[in-house]
Amino acid sequence: MTKHSRQRECIKEFLATRYDHPTAEIIYLNVKEKFPNLSLGTVYRNLSLLTELGEIQKLSTGIGPDRFDGNIAPHYHVLCTKCGRVQDLEIESIDHIDTLASTQFDGKIEGHFTYFFGKCRDCLENKNNC
């Protein structure tokens, strides 16, 4: 049985205010302001739990540490290969690629994860503020 925890509540609330997909470290530093003796392990444990519960989303981009997204509505992400920023991308569903994959795979396709990569607007314009 899972009990309420003020730390977990705060982690979830913090994520709801951020649209830049922060890492566990960033979340730790921010939530620590409200809970000065917060432990990094607590952050990781709760991020895992919230991900399992489907209340947040974990992004394993393969570039740097995992990131977390408080928005669980279906959407995609673009990774800037210059500054490392991860931005949201609202596109129409591309779930047809699962059907396509199913026709060629001897087994059951349950879904996919896709990350787009490229250059963000700021990097294209050489603004170094990203």
Next chain:
Amino acid sequence: MTKHSRQRECIKEFLATRYDHPTAEIIYLNVKEKFPNLSLGTVYRNLSLLTELGEIQKLSTGIGPDRFDGNIAPHYHVLCTKCGRVQDLEIESIDHIDTLASTQFDGKIEGHFTYFFGKCRDCLENKNNC
């Protein structure tokens, strides 16, 4: 200037014989049979170099350690969520999703990486040999 190295040669040859996308650790254990005092660092260094040269492909699936693929022809991969196996998938190009993403992204889309997930044939049939 990059010099010839028998270790690198052997790593590349080994990858060419394998279709199961081995990890650095597995590659190390196998190539060690020919070079008994091979170092794990040498494996990582050469895998990075070969990846940069475009002679092999690195797969960062987000599940477990990175894997490597000696086949650089464009193709996709399916991760079995039960046994962790990574299998090849030959499907027609889905590069149109980059065009789709471009229409919604304020910046430049250069490509995408997509991993499908599901259950492999062996796991569906409860054969525990995978």
Next chain:
DNA sequence: TTGTAAACAATAATGATTACTATTATTATA
């Protein structure tokens, strides 16, 4: 040959994440 620079083995260090343990907080119940 011989000089030089790349590659090596061995090992230490790092970064991200998970595990452990004694204490504290939450919640059900007396």
Next chain:
DNA sequence: TATAATAATAGTAATCATTATTGTTTACAA
């Protein structure tokens, strides 16, 4: 409201994958 049961915590150690360092060896060009 007090108390008992136990989930969650803070603090810390350990692990896992990977990268860095260093002194020695190997490839190759002069």
